[in-house]
Amino acid sequence: MPTIYEVAERAGVSLSTVSRVLNGKSSVNKALKERVDQAVKELNYRPNSVARSLANSRTDSVGVLVPELNAPFFGDLMQAVESTLRAQDKHVIITVGRNCLETEKDAVDFLISRNCDALIMHAEALSDDYLLDLNQNKLPIALVNRKVEGLPNACITLDNEKGGYLATRHLLELGHKNIAYISGPAYKADACLRLKGHERALIEAGLSVNPQLIFNGNYSEEDGKIGLLELMARDLPFSALVCANDWMASGAISCARDLGMSLPQDLSIVGFDDVVFAHHVFPRLTTVSNPVADMAEMSAKYILNKVYGQDHNVQHCFEPSLVVRESTINFES
Amino acid sequence: MPTIYEVAERAGVSLSTVSRVLNGKSSVNKALKERVDQAVKELNYRPNSVARSLANSRTDSVGVLVPELNAPFFGDLMQAVESTLRAQDKHVIITVGRNCLETEKDAVDFLISRNCDALIMHAEALSDDYLLDLNQNKLPIALVNRKVEGLPNACITLDNEKGGYLATRHLLELGHKNIAYISGPAYKADACLRLKGHERALIEAGLSVNPQLIFNGNYSEEDGKIGLLELMARDLPFSALVCANDWMASGAISCARDLGMSLPQDLSIVGFDDVVFAHHVFPRLTTVSNPVADMAEMSAKYILNKVYGQDHNVQHCFEPSLVVRESTINFES
DNA sequence: AAACAATTAGAAAGCGCTTTCTCGCATTTA
DNA sequence: TAAATGCGAGAAAGCGCTTTCTAATTGTTT
Known part of the structure; x- marks a missing residue:
C-alpha cells in the first residue's frame, strides 16, 4: 500500500499539498493538483482510513444497536440505515442487544470503545436516564421508535x-x-x-x-x-x-x-x-x-446532519397506515 | 478521554510499561502492574482503538458482504457472525451487495478501504477469479455457501x-x-x-x-x-x-x-x-x-483462526436435513 | 567475589495522516 | 519604487498507541 508520502514524492510536492488536494478544503495550484492526481492514479493510492481517523478524530462510522438481526423488522431497519449511511461513505458497526439491559449496555460500551462518531439505537432495555447521559457525554445519538423526554430531536417515532x-x-x-x-x-x-x-x-x-x-x-x-x-x-x-x-x-x-x-x-x-x-x-x-425503513433512513439522515454537517430534512414522527388483506371480513350476526 | 500518557504519569511509570500491562504480552513487575491497573481504574481509561490500529496495523474488524439484510436467511447469517466475532472483541462492518456485480465490487472496495482484517462473504455475483485475486492480495477471506476451486479452506458450504x-x-x-x-x-x-x-x-x-x-x-x-x-x-x-x-x-x-x-x-x-x-x-x-447460522458461525471461527491466531475446529461442509411439516402428504391415486 | 545471563523498564521511533505555522512569492496600493 | 497585502506551498508538530532498542537491575554460575 502506497502512502501519502510516496504520492508526494512522485508528484514532486510536499505531503501537505497531497493532503490538501485529497481533501479539497484549501486551494491548490492547478498544475500541482494535476500532478498529484496523476500520481495518485499511477500508484493506485488509497488513503489509510485509520491514520486519517487518528489525525482528525473522526472515524466515519456509526454504531447501531438493534435487539436482533434475524427478524424481519430489524432487517428492514438495518438495510435502510446501512444504505443511507454508506451512500455518504460512512459505515455502520452493528451490535445486538437481545432485549437485555446488560447486553445493551455492553453493546453501547463496545461501540464507544470503537470510537463511533454517533449511535443509532433501537433500545429496548436502556433507561431514559442512561440515554440522556450518553447524549450529554457529547456522543450524538438517534433513537428509533422511542420517545425520550429531553431528547426531542434524537427521537424518530411512529404514531x-x-x-x-x-x-x-x-x-x-x-x-x-x-x-x-x-x-x-x-x-x-x-x-x-x-x-x-x-x-x-x-x-x-x-x-x-x-x-x-x-x-x-x-x-x-x-x-x-x-x-x-x-x-x-x-x-x-x-x-x-x-x-x-x-x-x-x-x-x-x-x-x-x-x-x-x-x-x-x-x-x-x-x-x-x-x-x-x-x-x-x-x-x-x-x-x-x-414504516420502519423510512424511520431508519430518517434517523441516519438526522445523524448525517448532526455529525457530518449535511442538510437533510428530518421528520420526527411517522404515520402508520392500514393494510387490508384477507384476515378481516364483515361481521355477520 | 484520558490517554495512555496520563495513565503513565499518574502511575509514575513510562508509557511503554502501561502499554505492556494493557496488552499483557511481556512481563511487568507486579507492583508496577498494580499501580498501572489502579491508575487505569481511577482515570477510567479506555485505550483509543484507532491509535492502536494505526500502530499495529490491525483493526479488529471483519468486513461482511451479504446480498441483503432484510431477508430471514441473511439475518440468520449476520446474527451468527456478529455474535461469534464480538464475543472475541472484533466487530463486523456489514455491506450489502444486492446480487449485483458492481455493487458487490463497490462493497468489497469499501471494506478494503476501511482496513478490515478479513472478509466474510456471501457473494453472488463476484467471479471465482476475482475472489482468488482478493485472497492472493494477502486479504484473508471466508466464503459462505460457495465453492471456489483454489480456495478449499476459505469455503464453508452446504451439501x-x-x-x-x-x-x-x-x-x-x-x-x-x-x-x-x-x-x-x-x-x-x-x-x-x-x-x-x-x-x-x-x-x-x-x-x-x-x-x-x-x-x-x-x-x-x-x-x-x-x-x-x-x-x-x-x-x-x-x-x-x-x-x-x-x-x-x-x-x-x-x-x-x-x-x-x-x-x-x-x-x-x-x-x-x-x-x-x-x-x-x-x-x-x-x-x-x-444450517446457515452454523455455517456463518464456522466462517467466523475460520477467520478467528486465520487472522487472530485462535484455534477452533473448523468444518467446511455442512449437511442439510429434512423438516417434515404439513405441506406433504401420502399420494393417493 | 567476579563475570555472565536473563529480566524488566524507559527512551524513542514510527504507524499515515491532518493541520497549524511560517515563509516566499506575486499582486496590489500609495 | 517601496511598502503592504494575500495566497499557496512546505516544514513540522501532533493524533495515541506499539514495539524495538538500549540500559539497568536482578539473579546465576564458577
Whole structure:
C-alpha cells in the first residue's frame, strides 16, 4: 500500500499539498493538483482510513444497536440505515442487544470503545436516564421508535396510538362490536399507545372498553396463542381480534386454526407492523404498516446532519397506515 | 478521554510499561502492574482503538458482504457472525451487495478501504477469479455457501446435492411418482446441485427425469407462482412439487390456493432452506433445513483462526436435513 | 567475589495522516 | 519604487498507541 508520502514524492510536492488536494478544503495550484492526481492514479493510492481517523478524530462510522438481526423488522431497519449511511461513505458497526439491559449496555460500551462518531439505537432495555447521559457525554445519538423526554430531536417515532386506532376502527367499520385485543407488554411505551388507540376507537364508536377482552402478551408468537386461548376461556364472545404485532397475530391465527375455526369467517384478525411474513400467513394478514425503513433512513439522515454537517430534512414522527388483506371480513350476526 | 500518557504519569511509570500491562504480552513487575491497573481504574481509561490500529496495523474488524439484510436467511447469517466475532472483541462492518456485480465490487472496495482484517462473504455475483485475486492480495477471506476451486479452506458450504436428494426422496417415500421441480437459476452452483440431487433420487427410484417437469426460476416468490402456472400448462400430471427454496415454495402455495386447489391433498410441496416464515405458511411447509447460522458461525471461527491466531475446529461442509411439516402428504391415486 | 545471563523498564521511533505555522512569492496600493 | 497585502506551498508538530532498542537491575554460575 502506497502512502501519502510516496504520492508526494512522485508528484514532486510536499505531503501537505497531497493532503490538501485529497481533501479539497484549501486551494491548490492547478498544475500541482494535476500532478498529484496523476500520481495518485499511477500508484493506485488509497488513503489509510485509520491514520486519517487518528489525525482528525473522526472515524466515519456509526454504531447501531438493534435487539436482533434475524427478524424481519430489524432487517428492514438495518438495510435502510446501512444504505443511507454508506451512500455518504460512512459505515455502520452493528451490535445486538437481545432485549437485555446488560447486553445493551455492553453493546453501547463496545461501540464507544470503537470510537463511533454517533449511535443509532433501537433500545429496548436502556433507561431514559442512561440515554440522556450518553447524549450529554457529547456522543450524538438517534433513537428509533422511542420517545425520550429531553431528547426531542434524537427521537424518530411512529404514531402508535393512531395505529391502534386504525386497526380497531377498521373492524368497527366492518360491523364488529365485540373486539378482543392482545397487547404488548405494559412496560413498553409503544404497546401502551397502541392499546390506547384501540380504546379511543371503541369509545368514539360509543362502545365501552371491557378489560375482559384484553390480554397482555409479550409480543411473541407464543403469546398470540396463549392470548387467544385465554380470551376464549373467559367466555365473552368476540368476533374480531386485534394483535399488537404480527408475531402475535400469526400465533393467534395458527391457534385458531388448530381449534378448528375457519378464518376469517369465525374470527377477523388484525396485526401490527406489516412485517414481511404478513402476507405469507393464511389468510393473508390485515395489519397496520409500520414504516420502519423510512424511520431508519430518517434517523441516519438526522445523524448525517448532526455529525457530518449535511442538510437533510428530518421528520420526527411517522404515520402508520392500514393494510387490508384477507384476515378481516364483515361481521355477520 | 484520558490517554495512555496520563495513565503513565499518574502511575509514575513510562508509557511503554502501561502499554505492556494493557496488552499483557511481556512481563511487568507486579507492583508496577498494580499501580498501572489502579491508575487505569481511577482515570477510567479506555485505550483509543484507532491509535492502536494505526500502530499495529490491525483493526479488529471483519468486513461482511451479504446480498441483503432484510431477508430471514441473511439475518440468520449476520446474527451468527456478529455474535461469534464480538464475543472475541472484533466487530463486523456489514455491506450489502444486492446480487449485483458492481455493487458487490463497490462493497468489497469499501471494506478494503476501511482496513478490515478479513472478509466474510456471501457473494453472488463476484467471479471465482476475482475472489482468488482478493485472497492472493494477502486479504484473508471466508466464503459462505460457495465453492471456489483454489480456495478449499476459505469455503464453508452446504451439501446442496444431498438436500435436493432428501426433498425428493421424501416425496418418493410418500408414494409420489410424478414430481415437478422448480429450480433456482442455472448459473448458481447451489441451484444446479439441488436439482442434481433431485434427479439422483428419481433415478435411484427407477424413475426417469422428465425435463417437462422442471422449471427454471430465479429463487423469487414471484417465480414460484410463474413456475407452477407454467408447469401446469404443460399438461403433464404431477402430484408433488419440489421448490429449490422456500420463497418459491411460498409463491407456489399461494398460487395453488388461488387456483382453488386444496393443499396438501391436491399437491404436496417441499421447500428448501427452512427460513423463518416456513412455518407461517399454510399449510406449514415441509422443507430442507439449511444450517446457515452454523455455517456463518464456522466462517467466523475460520477467520478467528486465520487472522487472530485462535484455534477452533473448523468444518467446511455442512449437511442439510429434512423438516417434515404439513405441506406433504401420502399420494393417493 | 567476579563475570555472565536473563529480566524488566524507559527512551524513542514510527504507524499515515491532518493541520497549524511560517515563509516566499506575486499582486496590489500609495 | 517601496511598502503592504494575500495566497499557496512546505516544514513540522501532533493524533495515541506499539514495539524495538538500549540500559539497568536482578539473579546465576564458577
